[in-house]
Amino acid sequence: MRLTPLAVAVLSLLHEQPMHPYEMAQLMRERRTDHHVKVKAGSLYHTVDRLAENRFIEVVGTQRDGKRPERTVYAITQAGRDAVLERARVMLSTPAEEYPEFGNGLALIDELGREEAIAELERRESRLATGVAEDEKILTKLRDRQLPTVHTLHWRYSTARRAFDLQFTRELIDDLKHDRITWPPPTEDGSDDQTG
Template sequence: MAAAKLTPLGVAVLELLHEKSMHPYEMAQLMRERYVDNRVKLKAGSLYHTVERLLQNAFIEIVDTQRDGRRPERTVYAMTPAGKDAFQQRAREMLGDLAAEYPQILSGLAVIDDLGADIALVELEHRVTRLRVGVASDQVILHRLREDGTPEIYWLDVRYAAAQRVFELEWTERLLADLSSGRIPFQDEPGSQPTLSLVTKESHERKTS
């Protein structure tokens, strides 16, 4: 992680250190409790590596060490003024700038006709099923956050991700309906009509009813 630009995980670490000094194990616990892994790739190794790089860049500093019984000694970190400045700058960029992103789904949509009707529809059906599971999981998380009284401003990222998944599900269901009905025809198999599976039929009936 270059000093000029913090990674999303680096921002997440500094976000926690805004609250108080803490050791990486506590950081990992809080990140899981707050569903940070919904927006950054969170692994123990990558977290400790990120903390080390933040320390090298003087964005954080060691302020204490703790020992709990026979457990290994834990190093406690705090954010430095330089870290706060870097955090503020990167956070502003992440919130206000439109970053160039290249979701895998865009490339997948571009090759649908090359895959052919049968394969493309099956894969889209798989996507719909997974999205439905994701939407249901999001609703459980949102309900839990509302019930436990967590201030809404602390889980705007969860709300955004949930709304985005709902949009993607609805859009993909419409695409399935359009492809299965022939409104958007496949060009590699002129005159052919794809076989409708259960998920495709359900999507088609929902959109045409």
């Protein structure tokens, strides 16, 4: 079984202690796991079922809270522990080849022309600034909850990336506005040369 990001998140939680899927979902919300892993209730339960079928986790009991339905409690197996630790080693040691859309957009920037490119980048800057402000609020909440900092590293990484993206975008806008970026010369008809 290939460990998806959600499967890694489940095994990571079960590495801490046995729990039922509803508790996993609560912890993922509390730790803002949804910022780097797509978490939906249906996909969480499907992932738990797949991990159990592949013997990476096992049922260790049930819990009942008041009149609520019984909940199945899972624990990580040695096979699951080995698999998630190996995946962690690879993820931490090997830079992944990712293909962010912004990089592809930059490859097309000269197609828009300088003024339109600046306008679109200013829209991006505004959205990123809003995101950075939201990130700060969430980081403050996470600190206030006094979670172990090891459980917020993914969030710190994501917010640092967004802050860098904002800084890069602002510098790019400034470079474009002050003609520090070489642009293709206009063609005879007055439009930008799109061949170079």
